[in-house]
Amino acid sequence: MPRLPTNLDKPYAAFLFDMDGTILNSLAAAERVWGRWAERHGLDVDAFLPTMHGSRGIDTIARLKLPGVDPVREAASITEAEIEDVDGVVALPGAAAFLNALPPRRWAIVTSSPLRLAERRLEAAGLPLPAFMVTAEDVEIGKPNPQCYILGAERVGANPKECLVFEDVHAGILAGEGAGAEVMVVTATQHHEDTFHAHSTLSSYEGIRPIVFSDNMIGITAL
Incomplete structure (x- = not known):
């Protein structure tokens, strides 16, 4: 059974996902x-x-x-x-079902990849294209600068401080922290324990699903 995050059922305005290593393995x-x-x-x-x-x-x-x-x-x-070269690019376990269950305008992908590469890898992994995406071309300074996550929150119409950022590496974690967001560290492909201690962790998307609260905030709950 995958390890479940500690912040189950907490409400957020939006989810902001890094891509590589966070929702797919490339x-x-x-x-x-x-x-x-x-x-x-x-x-x-x-x-x-x-x-x-x-x-x-x-x-x-x-x-x-x-x-x-x-x-x-x-x-x-x-x-x-x-x-x-997208040979072996696959979705992380449970990621497709989790993303497809989210309200379409309450989440975004915030990736360091250029747009064409992001679209190609999402297609290869069988993952949905989001309504909102921030890619390498959209920022002047990349991660660990928080600009990307501030922009991602803006595109979904949310305050970064009310967002949950899903990340897997140190540069992205720093970017999420710098934006003022809460960070969930996805451990499926990267294992840097020194970056995990301050955050909840998620080993896969199996065993969890998104929930929508009565005020339209979103969260995570166990299946």
Whole structure:
């Protein structure tokens, strides 16, 4: 039985979901593409790969300050490769049913992926397209800056402080915290225990379902 979150039945104005590692697993595909790129540029692949999760591609590349490397051009090339490689991209257990049960205008996806890649991975995983989405193109500064979650809350018409953010990596957790939202850490693909202590955790979406309260706030309850 998956571990259930501790904040069952608490009301929220909206749910804001990161995508990769939070509602779907694209770990193998992403690491194949980024691993090949890192190898071409002479990086230590094993040391590099953990640093690229949760951040926009352009930010990941810019941080490296590689001589002669244009982060914009390289990030665009990586995005095309990731769009082509969706082998093994799957929904997390129970995620499709959970998302489909939510009121359509009370949730959004807030991802560091570009829009085309986000749509491709959601399609590959069999997950619904949300009414609202914030992607890499929508922000000037990526996670861990909170801009993305502030914008996500704005798009669903909610105060960030009344939202529940679903995240899986440190950069995203910091972004949710910075926006003033409560954070649920999804542990299905990433395991960084030092980031969990302040938050509820969710190992999968099995054993839970969304609920709608009489005032139209939403929450999570056990099946």
